Amino acid sequence: EVQLVESGGGLVKPGGSLRLSCAASGFTFSSYSMNWVRQAPGKGLEWVSSISSSSSYIYYADSVKGRFTISRDNAKNSLYLQMNSLRAEDTAVYYCAREPPSITAADFDYWGQGTLVTVSS
Amino acid sequence: SSELTQDPAVSVALGQTVRITCQGDSLRSYYASWYQQKPGQAPVLVIYGKNNRPSGIPDRFSGSSSGNTASLTITGAQAEDEADYYCNSRDSSGNPRVVFGGGTKLTVL
Numbered sequence: 001e002v003q004l005v006e007s008g009g010g011l012v013k014p015g016g017s018l019r020l021s022c023a024a025s026g027f028t029f030s031s032y033s034m035n036w037v038r039q040a041p042g043k044g045l046e047w048v049s050s051i052s053s054s055s056s057y058i059y060y061a062d063s064v065k066g067r068f069t070i071s072r073d074n075a076k077n078s079l080y081l082q083m084n085s086l087r088a089e090d091t092a093v094y095y096c097a098r099e100p101p102s103i104t105a106a107d108f109d110y111w112g113q114g115t116l117v118t119v120s121s
Numbered sequence: 122s123s124e125l126t127q128d129p130a131v132s133v134a135l136g137q138t139v140r141i142t143c144q145g146d147s148l149r150s151y152y153a154s155w156y157q158q159k160p161g162q163a164p165v166l167v168i169y170g171k172n173n174r175p176s177g178i179p180d181r182f183s184g185s186s187s188g189n190t191a192s193l194t195i196t197g198a199q200a201e202d203e204a205d206y207y208c209n210s211r212d213s214s215g216n217p218r219v220v221f222g223g224g225t226k227l228t229v230l
Contacts, residue, residue: 035219037164045156045164045207047219059217095163105152106211106219107169114163 002026002110004096009115016086016119022079022096022112030054030074033099035108036081038092038117046092049081050099064090086119093117125153125208125222132228133198141193141225143208151210153191155184158205158224167206168193195227203229 008020022034036048049060049070058070069082079096093116097108125145133139143153152171156164166175168184181196191210195202208222 037221044205044224045158045209045221047209047221050219057217061218102170105154105170106209107154107166108156108164108209109166109169109175111163111165 004110004112006096006112006115009117011118012086013121014087014119017084018117020081020094020115024077029077034072034079035097035099036070037095037097040092088119091117091119125220127208127222127225130226132230134230136197138196139198141206143191143222144189146189147210147213147220148186148189148191150213153208153210155193156207198229200229203227
C-alpha cells in the first residue's frame with residue numbers, strides 16, 4: 001500500500017525556518033517525481049515545488065522561489081522541504097504528492113495527509 | 122504563467138448529471154487531471170489523462186476535453202460526491218511548473 005506521511009509542521013514566527021519531511025513507503029520511491037502542494041485555510045490548492053526522481057530537475061512556484069528548497073533522499077525514501085524566511089502568507093497545510101512519469105499531464109496519484117504550518121508572531 | 126479557471130460553485134440534484142469545467146490555455150497542450158477533496162481530507166485523484174479513472178473511483182466519473190476546456194462529468198451524482206473539485210495541468214507558458222484551478226464546490230441537493 002502506498003503511503004506518504006508528512007511531518008515537521010508547526011508554529012513559527014515570521015522570518016523563521018521550518019523543515020518538512022515526507023516519508024514514503026509501499027512503492028519504489030526512487031522511480032517517481034515528487035511534489036509539495038499547499039492549501040491555505042479555506043483556500044484552494046497551490047503547487048509549491050517538484051523534484052524529479054534523481055533530483056536532476058527541480059522547480060518552484062514564483063511565490064516560494066529563493067526561500068524554499070526541495071530535496072530528497074532516495075536511500076531513506078524521504079522527501080523534504082526546507083522553508084526559510086517564512087511569511088504569514090505561507091500559512092497552510094502542506095501535502096506531499098507522488099507524480100507518475102508523464103509528459104502530457106501532471107497527475108498526482110497519491111497524497112499524504114498533510115502537515116499544518118502556521119506563521120504567526 | 123498559465124491559469125486554470127473553474128466556476129466557484131455548482132449544484133446538482135441527487136441522481137442527476139453534472140459537468141464541472143476547467144478553462145486555460147495550457148489545456149490546449151496538456152491533459153487536465155481532476156481531484157476530489159472532502160472537508161478535512163487530502164485530495165484524491167479521480168480522473169487523469171484522456172479519460173482514465175484510478176482504481177476505486179466509480180465509473181460515474183468521466184473526463185473530456187475540447188480546445189482550452191476540460192470537463193469532469195458525474196453521471197448520477199450521489200450524496201457522497203459533494204466535495205470540492207480541482208483541476209490541474211502543466212504550465213504551457215514555458216515554465217516547467219504545475220498549475221491548479223481555483224476549485225469548484227459541488228453541492229448535491
